[in-house]
Amino acid sequence: MRVAESAVAPRGSGGRDGILDSAIRLFDQRGYHGTSMRDIAAGAEITVASIYHHFRSKQEILQSIMVRALRAALALTRTAVVRANGSPADQLRAVMRAWVVFHTTHRMDAVVAATELRSLEPPGRDLVIALRDEQEALFRDVVARGVEEGVFATGYPLDATRGIISMGQSICIWWRADGPMTAEQLAVRYETLALAVVEAA
Amino acid sequence: MRVAESAVAPRGSGGRDGILDSAIRLFDQRGYHGTSMRDIAAGAEITVASIYHHFRSKQEILQSIMVRALRAALALTRTAVVRANGSPADQLRAVMRAWVVFHTTHRMDAVVAATELRSLEPPGRDLVIALRDEQEALFRDVVARGVEEGVFATGYPLDATRGIISMGQSICIWWRADGPMTAEQLAVRYETLALAVVEAA
Structure with a gap:
């Protein structure tokens, strides 16, 4: 889990x-x-000149945010998926769980990634x-494997895939860490929804 | 269909x-x-002063766009839904179809409504x-009625509802009128997906 853990580790407050x-x-x-x-510098409690030690432009900052979030x-x-090591349903549950966890732990990154592609050059x-x-x-x-093995009955695997992705993404619009539901509880629900979308056996 | 038709009618190019x-x-x-x-005036081929005959501010323009789109x-x-006049499944098909049609005919409005709530005061x-x-x-x-009547088996009606809504919304990110699929074909697929999400009997 080294890659995944470092990807969600708390970030340092200094520098880049x-x-x-x-x-x-x-x-x-x-x-x-x-x-x-100037706003970004004030928020990071450094000078604008210090930002230019790390980034050439606001555009480069946006690119770094989006690439980091997507990676x-x-x-x-x-x-x-690799570690699910089981049936297509197990893989779909696992990937959906990770997707939900990402959108609760990286809520703001996900919002920026979803809304600012138009601003990226x-x-x-x-x-x-x-x-x-x-x-x-x-x-x-994952969906294609389930359809090929006859355990996902959907007639529209591509639309089902996009549906599953967008369901998970929309979490970042309303989810709050101090809300009534934990990320864990939410993940269980979205695993069930994802299996329903593909009409899992 | 008077209300629905006027809602999707092509808009005049002059004035408001x-x-x-x-x-x-x-x-x-x-x-x-x-x-x-200034950009908005140039795009509408009028002067900035003419805009102020209709709107007090850019903020009022954003509000008008979002309210018009949501209405x-x-x-x-x-x-x-009112005209579906049938079973919960018929109502869900009808509302999903309308939702898909909206997101293909009002693609840009939907993008603005989805991304600029933060800019609205x-x-x-x-x-x-x-x-x-x-x-x-x-x-x-619609989902609650189906669950109450025992024809939608989902254990998570609220999450299913949000999933269905966000699936439809995400269409506006990728759908193009000159793409390979018509809005009609897309609507058929999304009706099926919506019924799958709620685990329709």
């Missing part, structure tokens, strides 16, 4: 990670275009789209 | 609607904070949240 965390909070609240380098999600979900944009495609492909492979 | 359409295009591409009144979605989906924000709650309540009532 402190800048990214400040930027994520601000992008989540005001959006990329509503946030200035963390991919690491968590891929590890979950090439080549960062191409990289982010490639990572997003990899993420979809992982879910798609 | 022309301003809103220009703003929607720009907010979709660059976000609220990345768009100026149109509510009108379409409510009419669909009270009291506009409160109104938009109230309309969003109404929308969720409509889906929830």
Whole structure:
């Protein structure tokens, strides 16, 4: 679990990670275009000049946030599938659980990743789209295996895959750590929903 | 179908609607904070002064876009449920179909509504949240009826409802009118997915 654990470990508040965390909070609240380098510096309690030791531009900060978020999600979900080591249903449960956990532990990152792709310029944009495609492909492979083995009855595996992905993503809009439900309880529910979507036997 | 039809009718290019359409295009591409009144005026081929005949501020334009989009979605989906006039499964099919049609015909409005709630200030924000709650309540009532009548077997009606709503919403991220699938074909698939999510008998 080394990759997955490091991906969700608490981040340091200084240097590069402190800048990214400040930027994520601000992008989540005001959006990329509503946030200035001065705001990001103030949030990280450093000077604007210090930011430029780590990043050439606000654009590079956005790219770093999105790439980091997508890589963390991919690491968590891929590890979950590899270790599920069982039936297609077990794999789907595992990948959905990891997806839900990611969207509760990285709520703000996920919001930024979902809403600011339009603000990203090439080549960062191409990289982010490639990572997003990899993420979809992982879910798609799990669903496809279940359909091929005859244990998922859905006639629309691609739409089912997208449905499952977007269900999990939408958690980051409303979920709160201090709310009535734990991430664990939520994961159990979403495992059930994912199996229902693919019409698991 | 009068309400539903007027909700999806093509909009005029002059005056108030022309301003809103220009703003929607720009907010979709660059976000609220990345768009100026000057940009909106240029997109609508009018002067900035002309915008102020119709709207007091960019904030009022955003509010108008979101309220218009949410009201149109509510009108379409409510009419669909009322006219389905049948079983819970028929109602769920009808409301999902309307939801898919809305997200293909109002793609940009839906993107703005999904991403710019954070940019909206009270009291506009409160109104938009109230309309969003109404929308969720409509889906929830349909699902709850099916569960009560024993034809939807899901143990998690609220999560199933949110899952169904977010599946439909995510269409606006990738759907293109010139793509390989018609809105009609997509609606058929999503009706099936929605019934699967609630574990319809």
